[in-house]
Amino acid sequence: MIRIISFLKKINNGIAVIAGLALLACITLIILDIVLREIGISFSGSEEISGYVMAAVTSWGICYGLTAKAHVRIDFLREKGNLLISSLFDLIALAALSYVAVYLAYYAIPVLSKTLKSGALSNTAMEIPLYLPQSIWLAGWIWFAISSSVLLIISIILVIQGKYEIVDKNIGTGGDL
Template sequence: MAGIIRWLSRINDGVALLAGFGLMACVALILAEIAARRLGAPLGGTDEISGYVMAAVTSWGISYALTERAHVRIDLLRVRGGSGFRAALDCLAMLSLAGVALVTAWHGWAVLEKTLGTGARANTALETPLWIPQAIWWAGWSWFAISAVLLSIAALLLAIKGRFDGVEDIAGTETTA
């Protein structure tokens, strides 16, 4: 299982880099739009494209946050319990994230499937085929669901074996009192 966790972490590191490059490209596009407006020839569509980029970066970036244990958690009770109690709460938190990710990916597919069936396009000057940004967004949520399920399984297996320190390493918070 440790190999899968390392593999997952390496992939999510790459995803984070790609997301960062996507954000930098978006910034460059916005700066070009600002310069073009000053010259009297706006590019147009910058707000639409940057919205798509933000949705994509968010849906893909949450997997990176997951493997880096960067998701926000209120751990008022967690820090007061023993290692077994903390491991149980960490498993519950990971299972909750996996559940939310699975439900979102499931419903996201329904939206994407409808768009594919109707051939819907954005009601903008770019007339973007909506399946493109929706597919990227849905793939990010699906990857998050896969990541969360794998980490949940790993955390549960470690908890069952009594390896609470291992649960903390993959599903705990960065700071423990």
């Protein structure tokens, strides 16, 4: 089970690198657009593309936040109990996060479905088929739902087995994955 968690972390670390590179590419595009405007040349679309990249980076980046334990949590009650109590609070927090992830993924599917049915294009000069950025965005939410659900199931099994230290290390506020 620890191998699965490590695998999830490796995948999400790779996703974070790709997301970071996408952000750097957007920054470069925006800077280039600004510099070219100063010399009288302008190309449109940098704001549109950066908007799509931000949506994709958000949905995919939240997966990295999950395995890096970077999501905000108020844990003052968790710290008052023993490892069993802490593990139970960790499970509650992860279950809530998994619920939100599955909910978001489920309700994002109709967005892409409507776009595919209507053949919608962006209302800009670029006329980008909206299914392209929405597919990347939706895939991020689906991956977040899968990652959080797998992590929740593994953590429940570990709590049942009484491996509270491993739970603390992997989903608690303690050590690294």
